[in-house]
Amino acid sequence: xxxxxxxxxxxxxxxxxxxxxxxxxxxxxxxxxxxxxxxxxxxxxxxxxxxxxxxxxxxxxxxxxxxxxxxxxxxxxxxxxxxxxxxxxxxxxxxxxxxxxxxxxxxxxxxxxxxxxxxxxxxxxxxxxxxxxxxxxxxxxxxxxxxxxxxxxxxxxxxxxxxxxxxxxxxxxxxxxxxxxxxxxxxxxxxxxxxxxxxxxxxxxxxxxxxxxxxxxxxxxxxxxxxxxxxxxxxxxxxxxxxxxxxxxxxxxxxxxxxxxxxxxxxxxxxxxxxxxxxxxxxxxxxxxxxxxxxxxxxxxxxxxxxxxxxxxxxxxxxxxxxxxxxxxxxxxxxxxxxxxxxxxxxxxxxxxxxxxxxxxxxxxxxxxxxxxxxxxxxxxxxxxxxxxxxxxxxxxxxxxxxxxxxxxxxxxxxxxxxxxxxxxxxxxxxxxxxxxxxxxxxxxxxxxxxxxxxxxxxxxxxxxxxxxxxxxxxxxxxxx
Numbered sequence: 001x002x003x004x005x006x007x008x009x010x011x012x013x014x015x016x017x018x019x020x021x022x023x024x025x026x027x028x029x030x031x032x033x034x035x036x037x038x039x040x041x042x043x044x045x046x047x048x049x050x051x052x053x054x055x056x057x058x059x060x061x062x063x064x065x066x067x068x069x070x071x072x073x074x075x076x077x078x079x080x081x082x083x084x085x086x087x088x089x090x091x092x093x094x095x096x097x098x099x100x101x102x103x104x105x106x107x108x109x110x111x112x113x114x115x116x117x118x119x120x121x122x123x124x125x126x127x128x129x130x131x132x133x134x135x136x137x138x139x140x141x142x143x144x145x146x147x148x149x150x151x152x153x154x155x156x157x158x159x160x161x162x163x164x165x166x167x168x169x170x171x172x173x174x175x176x177x178x179x180x181x182x183x184x185x186x187x188x189x190x191x192x193x194x195x196x197x198x199x200x201x202x203x204x205x206x207x208x209x210x211x212x213x214x215x216x217x218x219x220x221x222x223x224x225x226x227x228x229x230x231x232x233x234x235x236x237x238x239x240x241x242x243x244x245x246x247x248x249x250x251x252x253x254x255x256x257x258x259x260x261x262x263x264x265x266x267x268x269x270x271x272x273x274x275x276x277x278x279x280x281x282x283x284x285x286x287x288x289x290x291x292x293x294x295x296x297x298x299x300x301x302x303x304x305x306x307x308x309x310x311x312x313x314x315x316x317x318x319x320x321x322x323x324x325x326x327x328x329x330x331x332x333x334x335x336x337x338x339x340x341x342x343x344x345x346x347x348x349x350x351x352x353x354x355x356x357x358x359x360x361x362x363x364x365x366x367x368x369x370x371x372x373x374x375x376x377x378x379x380x381x382x383x384x385x386x387x388x389x390x391x392x393x394x395x396x397x398x399x400x401x402x403x404x405x406x407x408x409x410x411x412x413x414x415x416x417x418x419x420x421x422x423x424x425x426x427x428x429x430x431x432x433x434x435x436x437x438x439x440x441x442x443x444x445x446x447x448x449x450x451x452x453x454x455x456x457x458x459x460x461x462x463x464x465x466x467x468x469x470x471x472x473x474x475x476x477x478x479x480x481x
Contacts, residue, residue, distance in 0.1 A: 003031075003035060004020070004023065007020060007035060007038060008020060010038075010043060011038070011043070013043075014043035014044060014047055015047070015206070015207075016043060016047075016207065016208050018207060019034070019038060019208060019210065019216065020034075021213075022213040022214070022361075022365060025213060025365075026213070026214050030213075030214035031214070033214050033215060034214040034215065034216075037215060037216040037218075038216070041200055041208075041216070046199060046200055046208070047206065049199065049351055049378055050202050050206045050376075050378075051206075052351050053202075053351050053353040053376060053378050054206075054353075054376075063306060063307055063308055063311075064295055064302055064306050064307055065307050065308050065310075065311040067295045067296050068293050068294070068295055068302060068307065068311070068323070069293065069294050070293055070294070070322050070323055070324075070325070071292060071293060071294060071299070071325055071394050072294070075299070075392060075393055075394060076325070076393075076394045076396065077267060077271075077393060077394070077395050077396065078396040079263060079267075079395065079396065079397050079398075080396060080397070080398050087263055089266070090262075090263045090266035090267040090270065091262045091263045091266060092153065092262075092266070093262075093265075093266030093269060093270065094260075094261070094262025094263060094264070094265035094266035094267075094269075095146075095149060095150040095153050095154065095262045095266075096150070096153070096154055096266075097245075097246060097262075097265055097266070097269065098146060098147065098150035098158050098160060098260065098262060098265075099150040099151060099153065099154035099155075099156040099157075099158040100154075100156065100158050101156075101158035101159055101242070101243060101244075102158075102243060102244060102245040102246055103158075103160050103161075103244065103245075103246050103247075103248070103260055103265060104160065104161040104162070104163055104239060104242075104244040104246070104247045104248075104335075105143065105160055105161070105162050105163065105247070105248050105249075105250075105259055105260050106163045106165065106226065106247050106248070106249035106250075106333075107123075107139070107162065107163065107164045107165065107249075107250065107251075107252055108165050108223045108226065108249065108250065108251045108252060108329070108382070109121060109122070109123045109136075109164050109165060109166055109170065109174065109251075109252040110165055110166055110167030110170055110196050110220055110223075111167070111170070111251075111252065111253070112169060112170060113125050115407055115408055115409065116406070116407075116408070116409055116416075116417070117409045120173055121166070121170040121173055121174050121177070122135065122252055122253055122406070123135045123136040123139075123174065123177075123252045124136060124173070124174075124177050125406070125417075127255060127406065127417040127420045127421055127424075128417055128421055129421060129424060129445050130443065130445050130469050130471040131445055131447065131471060131473075135252055135253065135255065135406070136174075136177065136178070136181075136184070136252075137181065137184050138255065138448055139252075139257065139259050140162075140183070140184035140185070140186055141184060141185070141447065141448035141449045142257075142258070142259040142260075142448040142452060143160050143162060143186065143259055143260060144184075144185055144186060144448075144449060145448050145449055145450075145451070145452045146160065146259065146260055146262065146452055147159060147160055149452060149455075150262075159187070159190050160190070160259075160260050161190050161192065161239070161242055161244055162186065162190060162191045162192070163192050163193075163194070163235055163238075163239075163247075164191065164192070164193045164194075165193075165194060165195070165196050165226055165229060166193055166194070166195055166196070167195060167196055167198075167220045168195060168198060168218075168220070171193065171195050174193060175193060178191065178193075192235065192238060194229055194230075194233040194235055195229065195233070196220055196221060196223075196225040196226065196229045197220075197221045197225045197228055197229055197232070198218040198219060198220055198221055199218065199219060199220075199221045199377075199378050199379075200216050200217065200218055201217040201218065201219055201356075201358045201360075201375050201376070201377055202375055202376050202378075203360075203374060203375045204374075204375065204376070209358055209360040209361075209375055210360060210361040211359060211360065211361070211367075212361060212367065213361055213365060217358055217359070217360055217375075219377045219378075219379075220379075221378070221379060221380055222352065222379025222380045222381055222382075223251070223329070223379075223380075223381060223382040224349055224379065224380025224381040224382050224383075224384055224385075225379075225380055226249070226382055227338065227341045227342055227345075227346040227349070227380075227385065228342070228346050230338055230342055231342035231343070231346070236335070236338060236339050236342055239335045239338075240335070244335055245334060245335050245336075246265055246268070246269065246332070246333075246334060246335070247332070247333045247334070247335060247338065248260045248261060248264065248265060248330075248331070248332060249330075249331045249332075249333060249382065250329060250330045250331070251329040251330075253405055253406040253407060254328065254329075254330070254402075254403055254404060254405055254406070255404050255406055255420040255423065255424060256401065256402050256403055256404045256423060256424070256427065257330070257402070258402055258452075258453065261278075264276070264278065264332055264395055265332065267393075267395065268332045268393060268395070271391065271393055272391055273332065273334075273389075273391045273392065273393040274333070274334045274336065274337035274389050274390055274391055274392075275331070275332065275333055275334075275337055275385060275386060275388075275389035275391075275392050275393075276331060276332035276333075276392065276393040276394070276395055277292055277327060277330065277331050277332075277383065277386065277392075277393075277394055277395065278328055278330035278331070278395045278396075278397050278402065279292050279325035279326055279327060279328065279394050279395065279396050279397070280326045280328055280396070280397060280398070280399040280402070280403050281320070281321070281324045281325075281326065281396065281399065282321055282323075282324050282325075282326045283326075283399070285309070285312040285313040285321060286304070286309065286312060287304070287326065288304050289304065289326040289327060289328075290302060290303045290304065290326070290327040290383075291304075291323045291324070291325050291326060291327065292325040292326075292327050292383075292386075292394050293323055293325065298386075298387035299386040299387055299389065299392045299394075300383070300384070300386050300387055301327045301381070301383040301384075301386070302323075307323070311323065325394050325396065327383060328402075328403045328405075329382065329383075330402075330403075331382065331383070332393075332395075337389065340388075341385050341388065345385060345388040348388075349380045349381075349384045349385070350380070350381070350384050351378050351379075351380065352378070352379045352380065352381055353376050353377070353378055353379075354376065354377050354379070355373040355375070355376055356373055356374075356375060356376065356377050357369070357370045357371065357372065357373055357374060358370070358374055358375045358377070360374065360375070400423065400426065400427065400430075401427055401430075404419065404420050404423035404424070406420045422442075424445060425442055425443055425444050425445070428444040428445055428446045428470075428472075429442075429444045430454075431446060431451065431453075431454030431457065432444060432446075432457065432461050432466065432470070432472075434454055435454065435457045435458040435460075435461050435462060436458060436461065436462035436463055437457075437460075437461030437462060437463070437464050437465070437466060438464070438465045438466065439465075439466050439467075439468060439470055440465060440466070440467050440468060441467060441468020441469070441470075442468055443468040443469035443470060444466075444468065444469075444470040445469075445470065445471050445472070446472045447471075447472060447473045447474050447477055449473070449474035449476065449477060450472055450473060450474040450477075451472075457472060460472060
């Protein structure tokens with residue numbers, strides 16, 4: 001009874017006492033589960049989130065055209081147009097940091113593969129390459145190869161620490177998958193998994209919804225939940241203990257991701273950037289991606305829905321779009337900046353709101369799956385820390401070399417397994433051709449253990465014509481089927 005009295009007092013004070021409506025129907029275990037759910041929620045904080053969220057909904061139709069300007073040239077680097085010798089210097093600088101063990105990777109892997117028709121964490125998805133490698137395996141093997149390249153260049157066996165942010169629903173299956181696959185050849189103690197947080201779902205009147213009579217309806221707090229999770233899960237302290245100074249952060253679903261890209265890292269360090277974003281040139285004015293730009297003098301991502309078509313179509317004298325820097329969820333941070341965000345700026349992050357159809361327990365105690373939006377989910381976005389950076393850089397890369405999103409089933413015809421495979425094949429054929437070889441046909445895969453970005457394959461392909469399907473593997477893989 002003492003527990004119930006305290007719960008009632010705290011909930012009533014915050015206008016959420018309805019969460020106890022069915023308390024007398026519960027078993028002791030169910031009472032414990034609901035009490036735990038409530039204890040994990042800072043009620044005053046989430047009530048304030050709701051107030052701010054509803055204000056942002058009201059402002060959602062406001063266009064930002066008059067407040068926007070493109071990134072200044074001083075803050076925009078294009079690896080596409082830069083001198084190759086200079087790019088190689090940045091690459092070597094990045095490899096040097098990897099050899100010294102100062103580089104980590106932050107992988108945002110909280111998503112399920114639901115939209116792919118895959119009932120597991122998205123990182124476990126196999127897109128159907130000849131190797132049948134999953135996204136997790138491909139990225140792990142790129143880390144291994146990069147460590148080897150750094151060792152070859154500098155004679156030091158530095159390790160890239162792999163921080164993987166999961167969600168409540170993906171943590172256990174992700175851990176089991178890595179264990180079952182022997183961590184893909186990486187030391188287990190160099191892979192650190194942690195959960196992002198969650199936030200309650202609300203109805204339109206600010207009442208927290210129940211998913212079951214004894215469970216609060218919750219949703220992940222978005223990829224911007226990274227910053228709070230880094231602080232609360234002890235990851236910032238772990239980085240400090242290990243001497244990790246620089247982080248490459250990215251989402252799990254980009255099959256072309258250059259994990260811990262040494263060119264990106266080397267350039268950002270040379271420019272003393274504390275925060276940076278890789279961008280690709282928008283394919284057309286109305287492509288549904290956010291653009292990195294400045295709004296009232298501060299760097300941020302403006303979603304395509306926040307500007308008019310007229311502004312989206314503005315072009316420079318050379319014909320390129322004025323607002324062309326498409327955001328691809330691919331970032332550089334210093335550990336010091338992340339520490340500063342965790343202690344100061346995380347509380348100031350914008351709240352992004354979506355009206356959703358959220359299953360809930362109605363006034364009769366029945367669980368309902370609504371056919372129209374009945375509430376809101378609140379998220380924070382990883383890119384909303386740009387404005388707090390003292391030195392922010394946008395780093396433009398070639399789309400066909402570094403960005404191919406995997407979000408949909410093949411029936412969608414874009415950002416799906418078929419397009420991901422096709423993009424890998426095209427890039428790897430390009431690598432073969434650059435090394436003096438020829439590929440007849442469309443299927444071409446190069447193992448990450450053999451080559452990180454096309455290097456080291458000349459002896460295998462120079463002067464040769466290879467017939468599709470082509471699958472080039474590292475020596476240690478050659479005994480595999």
